[in-house]
Amino acid sequence: MPVAHKMNIGLAQFTFQAQSDDGATWMLGDTVTRPATFEVCWRDCLPDAEVRVIVNGRPLCALPAGVEGAHTWTLTPDDADWVTVEIRDRSGAMLAVTNPIFLG
Numbered sequence: 001m002p003v004a005h006k007m008n009i010g011l012a013q014f015t016f017q018a019q020s021d022d023g024a025t026w027m028l029g030d031t032v033t034r035p036a037t038f039e040v041c042w043r044d045c046l047p048d049a050e051v052r053v054i055v056n057g058r059p060l061c062a063l064p065a066g067v068e069g070a071h072t073w074t075l076t077p078d079d080a081d082w083v084t085v086e087i088r089d090r091s092g093a094m095l096a097v098t099n100p101i102f103l104g
Contacts, residue, residue, distance in 0.1 A: 012049075014042035016085050016098050018075075028099040035076040038101070040085045043068040049095060052086040055079075077103040 018026040018036040026032045042051060042065055049065035053073065063071055065087065075083065082100040089095055 012042065012045045012087065012095070014040060014045075014051075014085070014087065014096075016040045016101070018083075018101055026101055028101060031102040031104050032075070032077060033104065035074060037072055037074050038083060039070065039072045041070040042087070045087065046089060046095075048090040050088050050090075052088060054084045054086060056081055075103060079103070 016028065016039070018030075018032050018038045020032075020034050020036045024034070024036075026036065038053075040051065040053065045051075045065040045067060047065075047067055051063045051065050051069070051071065053060040053062075053071070055075070060073065060083075061071070063069065080103050082102045084098050084100045086097045087095045
């Protein structure tokens with residue numbers, strides 16, 4: 001069973017994965033083939049950082065990172081072609097970006 005991809009950015013860490021109701025799990029670079037719940041979790045971020053979920057190149061949401069947090073959302077292959085997550089500092093400078101999880 002795959003384990004969520006974990007990234008370390010300085011001291012910050014985050015995971016990003018998708019999972020279907022039947023337990024199938026997808027990680028970075030994988031292609032989601034059915035409706036799935038996506039989850040990003042982070043900890044040890046800069047208190048004023050922002051987590052952005054990007055779908056097909058457009059922001060789905062932007063969340064204050066605080067020090068620790070998590071966010072889930074559901075997508076189907078009909079909703080999007082790919083999803084990635086960014087972490088940006090207060091000025092908008094990129095601190096990290098994941099590889100995408102594809103849908104198809």
